[in-house]
Amino acid sequence: MRAAVYHGARDIRIQNPPMPVPGPGELLLEVRSSGICGTDALEWDGGPILTPLDQRHPVSGHQGPIILGHEFGGRVVDLGPAVDGFATGDLVACVAGISCGACEACRAGTSNFCDRYFTLGIDAHGGLARYVVAASAACLEVGRLGLDDDGAALVQPMSVALHALRQGRLRPGDTAVVLGVGGVGAFLAYAAAQLGADVLAVDLDPARLAVAEALGVSAALRADPGASPAPGVLGHVGSAVSVVYEVTGAPAALAAALDMVRPRGRVVQVGLGADPVSIDMRRITLREIRLVGTRAQVFEADFADAASLIASRPEGWSDVAPIALPLDQLVSDGLLPMAKGRPERIKTLIDPWATAIRPASGARAGSIDRSSHRPLERVIAE
Numbered sequence: 400m401r402a403a404v405y406h407g408a409r410d411i412r413i414q415n416p417p418m419p420v421p422g423p424g425e426l427l428l429e430v431r432s433s434g435i436c437g438t439d440a441l442e443w444d445g446g447p448i449l450t451p452l453d454q455r456h457p458v459s460g461h462q463g464p465i466i467l468g469h470e471f472g473g474r475v476v477d478l479g480p481a482v483d484g485f486a487t488g489d490l491v492a493c494v495a496g497i498s499c500g501a502c503e504a505c506r507a508g509t510s511n512f513c514d515r516y517f518t519l520g521i522d523a524h525g526g527l528a529r530y531v532v533a534a535s536a537a538c539l540e541v542g543r544l545g546l547d548d549d550g551a552a553l554v555q556p557m558s559v560a561l562h563a564l565r566q567g568r569l570r571p572g573d574t575a576v577v578l579g580v581g582g583v584g585a586f587l588a589y590a591a592a593q594l595g596a597d598v599l600a601v602d603l604d605p606a607r608l609a610v611a612e613a614l615g616v617s618a619a620l621r622a623d624p625g626a627s628p629a630p631g632v633l634g635h636v637g638s639a640v641s642v643v644y645e646v647t648g649a650p651a652a653l654a655a656a657l658d659m660v661r662p663r664g665r666v667v668q669v670g671l672g673a674d675p676v677s678i679d680m681r682r683i684t685l686r687e688i689r690l691v692g693t694r695a696q697v698f699e700a701d702f703a704d705a706a707s708l709i710a711s712r713p714e715g716w717s718d719v720a721p722i723a724l725p726l727d728q729l730v731s732d733g734l735l736p737m738a739k740g741r742p743e744r745i746k747t748l749i750d751p752w753a754t755a756i757r758p759a760s761g762a763r764a765g766s767i768d769r770s771s772h773r774p775l776e777r778v779i780a781e
């Protein structure tokens with residue numbers, strides 16, 4: 400089968416590794432769409448950072464060249480022994496993060512801190528391939544929501560955004576600012592707007608701000624590369640902000656977030672830069688600001704809701720994810736522009752079966768069965 404195999408910095412080869420075989424509790428998926436994000440770009444550009452190329456991963460057991468791809472869905476084509484609740488032909492989205500279900504963290508509902516956590520596409524073979532094996536406990540059937548292949552690939556990044564959204568304890572009617580309309584920021588802005596918050600999106604790029612407006616934000620503010628967006632945000636909102644989601648990872652953006660959040664408000668640091676950041680602790684202590692982190696998602700809490708959110712947009716997601724690239728163009732049109740900080744689109748999808756760029760479909764309007772949706776307010780609120 401064809402797959403994008405990571406061998407080290409700037410070395411991804413399109414190769415033909417053997418078909419994977421599903422073990423107990425696992426599904427074999429045929430992948431038609433697989434997303435990439437900054438994690439992949441960083442690994443390709445400057446890795447190995449996360450992947451176990453040189454030493455065996457203590458849980459997954461993987462060592463050596465690895466198939467990337469942690470944002471994927473696929474059709475079930477085979478089932479390993481002891482799989483319940485799935486059938487051949489099902490369209491599933493995969494969370495990629497694999498947890499044991501038995502340790503203290505898992506039992507406490509925080510499987511993202513599982514003792515035996517590992518991620519497909521980072522610590523074990525992932526979905527930038529025609530076929531992937533995934534634990535059925537990490538998969539959700541999404542065909543019943545009306546999602547198609549490209550929509551299924553968007554559920555994992557939406558779940559990351561939704562988990563981050565929840566760390567802000569945002570409520571309907573609150574004012575939220577999203578700094579950075581990238582792959583996670585766009586989904587976060589959409590989810591916050593669906594919750595009924597008043598969302599202000601900030602980015603350097605007018606094209607991304609136009610997408611943010613289409614995603615339902617109340618206002619889109621263009622930031623100036625050399626200056627803090629805080630005065631502009633405060634001028635626009637008229638008072639300080641309940642929750643700021645900092646999705647850029649730029650050191651100056653965190654300082655700006657602390658300047659615009661109200662006393663006792665929350666700043667959720669979603670974006671990650673490589674270097675430590677210096678912050679004025681007086682700002683946090685004397686205004687009782689909550690500065691909180693967020694890590695991946697919790698499958699049980701976030702994943703079905705994320706799928707509902709992807710299914711809830713009648714016009715689909717072709718503005719966020721307009722095309723799917725063939726594997727041959729993964730580096731040239733996907734990872735390279737992203738590593739240079741100049742991605743052409745908010746979310747890039749890869750179709751391991753395509754021989755040329757094809758338009759992405761997203762979740763098509765009209766194909767969605769709305770009767771199976773839960774009301775979004777209940778879906779999002781803690």
Ligand SMILES: [Zn+2]
Nearest residue numbers: 435436438470
């Ligand atoms: Zn990702």
Ligand SMILES: [Zn+2]
Nearest residue numbers: 499502505513
């Ligand atoms: Zn566990």
